[in-house]
Amino acid sequence: MAAKHSAGILLFRRTGGADGDIEVLLGHMGGPFWARRDVGAWSVIKGEYEPDEPAQAAARREFREELGLPVPPGELIWLGEAKQPNGKTVTVWALEGDLDPALVVPGTFTMEWPRGSRRLQEFxxxxxxxxxxxxxAREKIVSGQRVFLDRLAELLG
Incomplete structure (x- = not known):
């Protein structure tokens, strides 16, 4: 079985504070496993893609699918790849931009829930x-993705 790959966009904005604060857009993972968790339950906006799809195209597609909003205009900044504890390789680009989280209309997935019930539910x-x-963000994001926050912070000085 081939290793899985995900690609995503880490949207960031400068808040203009005296110390040049940076905020990043994170998504709280949906579904029953994450419902009552906060720390370690947030993620870069990303998703899986097939080997024949360019990673950057997948990152743009997944952003739109996960948020129901277009990718803001601007130049994508390569933050690299990181292998996750589950073996998946995640590729991320940063993008300076803004959007209102109240406008998000998330995509959905279907799974059997509760497990063994043969009942499919959408989340x-x-x-x-x-x-x-x-x-x-460093506290909230899943541990395998912290490296992207570190890379962004280093890039922005």
């Missing part, structure tokens, strides 16, 4: 989006 890919500042 949002993400159940909410928010703009935490980098220190808070």
């Amino acid at each position: 949002p890919e993400i159940d909410r989006a928010a703009w935490p500042a980098l220190p808070e």
Whole structure:
């Protein structure tokens, strides 16, 4: 079985504070496993793609699918790849931009829930989006994606 790959966009904005605060757009993972969790339950806006799809095209597609909104205009900044604890390789680009989380209309997925019930239920890919500042984002994001926050912080100085 081939290794899985995900691609995503880490949207960021400068808040204009005296210390040049940076906020990033994260999505809280949807579905029953994440419903009562906060720390370690947030993610870069990303999704899986097939080997024949260019990663950047997949990142743009997944952004639109997960949020129901277009990718804001601007130049994507390569943040690289990171292998996750589950073996998946995640590729991320940063993009300076803004959007209102209240406008998000998330995509959905279907799964059997409760497990073993043979009952299929639909859940949002993400159940909410928010703009935490980098220190808070480091606490909230899944551990395997912290490297992208670190790379962004280094890039922005």
